[in-house]
Amino acid sequence: MEVALVTVGDELLAGDTENTNATWLARQLTERGATVARMLTIPDDRALIARWVGDFADSFDAVVVTGGLGDTPDDVTIEAVADAFDRDLEVQPEVRDRVAEKARRYREENPEYYETHDFDLDLDETAALPAGARPIQTEESFNPGCVVENVYVFPGFPGELKVMFDAVADEFGGDAVSASVATSTPEGALRHVLDGVRDRFEVAVGSYPARRGQPGRVKVTGTDPEEVDRAIEWVDEQVADPE
Structure with a gap:
């Protein structure tokens, strides 16, 4: 099984954040017998992400993308992956329900945050995934990851990434x-x-x-x-x- 890794983030290219995710993912995949054939770090550029994800999806057995999931303007990875497969974004009701429940619990557990911050979450925007995607949701992550054909999309926060990868780790393997x-x-x-x-x-x-x-x-x-x-x-x- 040949896998390409794509890590997304301006902060990685600027050296503001160490790219530990790439090293950790490469080790996890190699230990499972897969071969990491490419490793690429690119900025938060929707067109560029879409181009490379599409190229790698055609060339390798699987593509792992990490980073750029969230609700800020520079978090464009989900949209870019949808573009790579020429798909629209859609809101799956069960995904939205889980996001809403997590937001409700967070509000109850952190009332002081909402008293001092203007926090208006758009549930539809947060829950939107490429049409037909298989969602990956964990207790550690607010924003869902997903699988689109042979592309796996994970968050950039290391703790969230590791838990989400573990949820689908058995899908990676090989003879190496x-x-x-x-x-x-x-x-x-x-x-x-x-x-x-x-x-x-x-x-x-x-x-x-x-x-x-x-x-x-x-x-x-x-x-x-x-x-x-x-x-x-x-x-x-x-x-x-x-x-």
């Missing part, structure tokens, strides 16, 4: 497996190992330099566990540190 070998060999001296493992085995290979007191490592990935085992054994022999 990985193994790593730790080594103190400098990355620049590993070329013969990287070239050699590619020539000998049907696997992908990458090297990662030492950092924060941890050794470097060579990572091997493939769809045949036995082939990965053979490749990692060969790599281990090549990079083993002398006694």
Whole structure:
């Protein structure tokens, strides 16, 4: 299963917010055997989001989009995903009901907020999703996420994202497996190992330099566990540190 990740937000491109969502999602998908084939960060630009979501939806098994869900003018991800599939926005009654109930509970639990803020929530706007979308609603999220064909749309707040992803995590998977070998060999001296493992085995290979007191490592990935085992054994022999 090949997956493309799209993280949305001007704040990510400006460096105001660290893009931890991309790293977390990539790890979750890889652990489930999927292959993250693309990773893209784009601004809160409706036309640009629609273009890339549409292109990726045609090219990969699944697309995961995170960020830009909300009720402020720069939250345009839902509209952009609808544009990507040439769909209108619609309000599903059960989605609106859940949003309304969550708003009611929040009002009861936080009366002081409403006494000091002019808060007028448009339930129809908040609940609107691309026509035919499968909604994803959790207790942690106010705005719903959704699935449109092979595109999964999640919020940008990490806590909300993680819970919403967990609700559909079983829909992601694949045959990819990985193994790593730790080594103190400098990355620049590993070329013969990287070239050699590619020539000998049907696997992908990458090297990662030492950092924060941890050794470097060579990572091997493939769809045949036995082939990965053979490749990692060969790599281990090549990079083993002398006694």
